[in-house]
Amino acid sequence: MYYPITRPRRLRSSANMRRLVREHHLRVDDLIYPLFVTAGRDVKKPVQSMPGVYNISLDLLLPEVEKAVHQDIPGILLFGLPETKDAIGSGAYDNNGIIQNAVRTVKDKYPELLVLTDVCLCEYTDHGHCGIVRDGEVLNDPSLELLARTALSHAQSGADMVAPSDMMDGRVQAIREALDANGYAGIPIMSYSVKYSSAFYGPFREAAGSAPRFGDRKTYQMDPPNVREALREAEQDIAEGADMIIVKPAMAYMDIIAAVRENFDLPVAAYNVSGEYAMIKAAAQMGWIDEQKVTMELLTGLKRAGANIIITYHAVDAARWLHA
Numbered sequence: 001m002y003y004p005i006t007r008p009r010r011l012r013s014s015a016n017m018r019r020l021v022r023e024h025h026l027r028v029d030d031l032i033y034p035l036f037v038t039a040g041r042d043v044k045k046p047v048q049s050m051p052g053v054y055n056i057s058l059d060l061l062l063p064e065v066e067k068a069v070h071q072d073i074p075g076i077l078l079f080g081l082p083e084t085k086d087a088i089g090s091g092a093y094d095n096n097g098i099i100q101n102a103v104r105t106v107k108d109k110y111p112e113l114l115v116l117t118d119v120c121l122c123e124y125t126d127h128g129h130c131g132i133v134r135d136g137e138v139l140n141d142p143s144l145e146l147l148a149r150t151a152l153s154h155a156q157s158g159a160d161m162v163a164p165s166d167m168m169d170g171r172v173q174a175i176r177e178a179l180d181a182n183g184y185a186g187i188p189i190m191s192y193s194v195k196y197s198s199a200f201y202g203p204f205r206e207a208a209g210s211a212p213r214f215g216d217r218k219t220y221q222m223d224p225p226n227v228r229e230a231l232r233e234a235e236q237d238i239a240e241g242a243d244m245i246i247v248k249p250a251m252a253y254m255d256i257i258a259a260v261r262e263n264f265d266l267p268v269a270a271y272n273v274s275g276e277y278a279m280i281k282a283a284a285q286m287g288w289i290d291e292q293k294v295t296m297e298l299l300t301g302l303k304r305a306g307a308n309i310i311i312t313y314h315a316v317d318a319a320r321w322l323h324a
């Protein structure tokens with residue numbers, strides 16, 4: 001109807017013209033880099049399904065963190081692989097545990113870097129579930145106290161923000177109360193409010209050794225077809241005191257990112273999960289796609305969908321590409 005008066009191609013005519021009219025930008029400021037810290041010494045074990053990602057022992061951790069600091073990435077997210085596991089995930093809230101020591105080590109060397117910790121039991125329980133199990137059932141309320149203890153011990157070790165990923169009901173409130181009662185009212189909670197029961201976590205479970213030994217996570221993580229329920233989860237976590245909301249996974253859930261962004265005022269983080277990373281790496285290794293271009297297109301797409309923050313295993317690469 002408007003052609004030939006209106007010609008959209010006029011504004012695509014050169015690189016600088018495209019720069020001028022670009023609507024969304026991926027920035028280094030948006031990125032969080034996840035790392036897997038393991039017990040032991042002198043360990044830097046590659047995760048088979050996630051090329052470029054390692055299980056790293058404490059003594060080798062700082063050089064890996066340095067990469068993020070060097071690229072001026074604002075924060076890292078730590079996951080722990082403990083020495084031993086038990087039914088109640090004791091390693092998760094042990095003040096001398098893997099994450100607690102990792103946080104102290106990193107904050108000691110890089111006090112300015114934001115250190116976030118994943119708060120969950122699945123890496124620490126012998127059954128691999130995110131809460132306490134009785135008669136094959138993952139119990140909600142008894143798990144809350146352990147999750148709150150875990151978050152508190154992370155804060156006591158110097159964590160700047162805690163990120164509960166267990167999906168038990170009421171955990172944000174339990175964690176908020178424990179932090180507030182112990183002098184950590186200033187520590188924010190970045191809640192994995194909208195976390196789906198997803199096959200895209202497969203490589204992570206290899207990386208963290210956290211696959212459930214029986215059953216699955218469908219009774220606590222969300223059912224992928226649901227969107228209204230995502231808004232209820234976010235609303236509930238905000239009411240309980242969440243300071244930021246995570247949507248996870250990212251790629252197959254961009255409508256959810258948009259809906260959460262639209263409905264709430266808090267910062268929204270998209271978690272570009274292990275399976276999304278693995279797919280890009282695999283296709284790039286086959287020579288079928290351009291890793292840098294595809295990654296930047298995806299991460300920018302997450303910004304366009306409404307994410308303010310992106311947690312990604314590609315963070316250091318993306319930052320390097322952005323600085324280039």
Ligand code: PBG
Nearest residue numbers: 120122165200201204273274275
């Ligand atoms: C722990 C947790 C998981 C992820 C982050 N925290 C795995 C799971 O819920 O099974 C997944 C991250 C990824 O796939 O990159 N509950």
